[in-house]
Amino acid sequence: MKNTTAYPELQTDRTGSTLIRRILNTPSLLAGSIMFAVLILLAIFIPYISPYNPTEQNLSAFLQPPSAAHWLGTDQLGRDLFTRLIYAARTDLTIMVLAEIIPFCTGIFLGMVAGYYGKWADNVITLITDTFIAFPFYLIVIIVAFASGAGQRGIYITFILVGWIVFARVVRGLSASFREQEWIASAQTLGLSGPRIILRHLLPNVLPQAVVVLMTDMVGLLVAIVTLGYLGIGIAPPTPDWGTMIADGQSFISTAWWLSAVPGFAVVYTGIALSLVGDGLADLWRKK
Amino acid sequence: MDLSLQVNDVTVRYGGFTALDNIRLEVQQHTTLGLVGESGSGKSTLARVIAGLIIPDQGQVLLGTEPLSRKRTREQRKSIQMIFQNPDASLNPKHSIRQILAEALLFHKIVGRAEVEKRSRQLLERVQLEGKALDKYPHEFSGGQRQRIAIARALSVEPSLLIADEPTSALDVSVQLNVLELLGALKSELNLTMLFISHDLGVIHAVSDKVAVMRQGKLVEISPKDKFFSRPEAAYSRELLSAVPQMPTMKSSGGLHEPRT
Numbered sequence: 336m337k338n339t340t341a342y343p344e345l346q347t348d349r350t351g352s353t354l355i356r357r358i359l360n361t362p363s364l365l366a367g368s369i370m371f372a373v374l375i376l377l378a379i380f381i382p383y384i385s386p387y388n389p390t391e392q393n394l395s396a397f398l399q400p401p402s403a404a405h406w407l408g409t410d411q412l413g414r415d416l417f418t419r420l421i422y423a424a425r426t427d428l429t430i431m432v433l434a435e436i437i438p439f440c441t442g443i444f445l446g447m448v449a450g451y452y453g454k455w456a457d458n459v460i461t462l463i464t465d466t467f468i469a470f471p472f473y474l475i476v477i478i479v480a481f482a483s484g485a486g487q488r489g490i491y492i493t494f495i496l497v498g499w500i501v502f503a504r505v506v507r508g509l510s511a512s513f514r515e516q517e518w519i520a521s522a523q524t525l526g527l528s529g530p531r532i533i534l535r536h537l538l539p540n541v542l543p544q545a546v547v548v549l550m551t552d553m554v555g556l557l558v559a560i561v562t563l564g565y566l567g568i569g570i571a572p573p574t575p576d577w578g579t580m581i582a583d584g585q586s587f588i589s590t591a592w593w594l595s596a597v598p599g600f601a602v603v604y605t606g607i608a609l610s611l612v613g614d615g616l617a618d619l620w621r622k623k
Numbered sequence: 624m625d626l627s628l629q630v631n632d633v634t635v636r637y638g639g640f641t642a643l644d645n646i647r648l649e650v651q652q653h654t655t656l657g658l659v660g661e662s663g664s665g666k667s668t669l670a671r672v673i674a675g676l677i678i679p680d681q682g683q684v685l686l687g688t689e690p691l692s693r694k695r696t697r698e699q700r701k702s703i704q705m706i707f708q709n710p711d712a713s714l715n716p717k718h719s720i721r722q723i724l725a726e727a728l729l730f731h732k733i734v735g736r737a738e739v740e741k742r743s744r745q746l747l748e749r750v751q752l753e754g755k756a757l758d759k760y761p762h763e764f765s766g767g768q769r770q771r772i773a774i775a776r777a778l779s780v781e782p783s784l785l786i787a788d789e790p791t792s793a794l795d796v797s798v799q800l801n802v803l804e805l806l807g808a809l810k811s812e813l814n815l816t817m818l819f820i821s822h823d824l825g826v827i828h829a830v831s832d833k834v835a836v837m838r839q840g841k842l843v844e845i846s847p848k849d850k851f852f853s854r855p856e857a858a859y860s861r862e863l864l865s866a867v868p869q870m871p872t873m874k875s876s877g878g879l880h881e882p883r884t
Contacts, residue, residue: 516712517708517713518712518713518714518715518716520674520705520713521705521707521714521715521773521776522715523675523676524674524675524676524700524703524704524705525700525701525704525727525731525780526697526700526701526731527730535726536715536718539715539718540715540716540717
């Protein structure tokens with residue numbers, strides 16, 4: 336058999352672009368990132384943007400409509416609504432991000448272990464996820480919030496308890512399908528250990544999908560934080576929070592509708608931004 | 624000639640289904656055993672048992688004279704490498720070619736970290752790919768190129784036995800020839816022992832020294848290539864050979880049809 340001397344031509348790089356160009360070519364990711372970045376920048380720089388204190392009351396200026404001095408008006412205690420809205424974004428977004436870190440890591444790890452090893456590991460992890468899924472999420476949230484007292488602690492505890500399930504389920508399915516792929520068999524043939532295959536081979540492949548799920552899940556968590564605040568078992572006053580702001584404004588809905596509508600809009604805005612980022616990332620990773 | 628591989632009475636069962644039934648075969652050093660059989664006959668299962676990906680219910684695999692236990696040593700793993708059927712799925716899509724080759728080289732301490740780059744380029748050159756391929760990802764290559772990279776990865780750890788599980792069946796005919804030529808050249812250059820699995824008897828004829836035939840999990844014949852293709856022993860082997868489609872005989876140099884006069 337004679338040897339082929341000519342080297343096959345390598346294909347040109349089909350992606351042909353840098354990461355930035357790929358992001359620019361994904362409108363939903365671009366739009367979502369800009370929307371979210373605006374909110375984050377406002378939350379970071381609000382002490383320099385607004386002269387008002389978010390908790391300081393001014394009863395001589397209560398329930399004022401939007402004006403040059405108060406862009407979104409004032410609430411029933413005369414506090415500047417725009418300032419409170421952005422400080423509330425600080426509170427809610429910080430909790431949202433922090434409460435996702437542990438469930439995200441735990442869910443991915445357990446999902447990969449269940450999907451890769453299968454057998455008893457899969458049975459045990461699936462049994463635990465099915466058990467938690469049997470309880471409605473808000474029931475667990477409210478029970479834990481009551482048990483641990485109102486405030487951020489209840490949200491963190493609840494989410495550490497149940498937040499990992501969605502990631503574990505998605506990652507388990509992906510890992511189980513990847514386990515059958517020949518690149519996993521190649522790694523096994525090389526003699527790589529299970530943990531090494533999980534961390535170096537499976538993780539980079541499941542992570543994109545897990546991040547897309549994370550974006551959707553963060554929207555759900557934000558709604559949960561706001562709902563607890565609305566019900567009075569979330570963030571305790573006077574710390575600004577969108578949920579308590581919606582609840583406080585409810586009594587004045589006929590005279591100062593913006594008190595509830597503006598924080599409600601902020602929740603919708605953040606939800607849309609995160610959803611667009613999630614969709615965009617999914618598109619970006621699908622394109623290749 | 625010394626034996627490179629012995630498979631002794633290997634049986635694999637999935638529930639009530641017997642995928643491999645008391646398989647016994649030997650492969651001599653520096654030879655190629657072609658393994659043929661219809662889909663579902665157990666060829667790939669046997670390959671995976673030899674590669675250590677499936678633990679047999681019964682029987683034993685010996686590398687040379689050394690029995691391979693359930694938990695193989697790193698050295699034993701290194702000695703048997705495998706090329707898979709589907710080049711689209713045999714390379715981790717998230718790893719660059721540099722990562723793919725470096726992992727194998729470093730894990731088995733074939734070279735030190737400082738020499739990885741040089742050795743990776745040499746490996747690519749050996750499979751007739753350019754060094755600039757190192758920074759690319761599997762999706763940036765054609766099927767034939769990916770199969771070459773898979774071959775480079777398998778050879779990077781300097782195995783003594785290479786299992787090729789239908790390495791050309793997912794490729795275009797023109798690319799098949801290139802890959803077969805490459806495997807043939809590497810086999811002679813590196814003195815490899817090869818287990819070559821295919822359902823294409825033409826390919827088996829081109830690469831094998833001996834041919835083994837499997838059917839429904841059983842080994843029905845193992846013969847030298849010339850004997851298998853001229854005087855097959857088993858009725859099933861004759862059936863397989865007679866089922867090969869024949870090309871029409873070319874009577875002119877211009878094509879399959881007689882030129883008009």
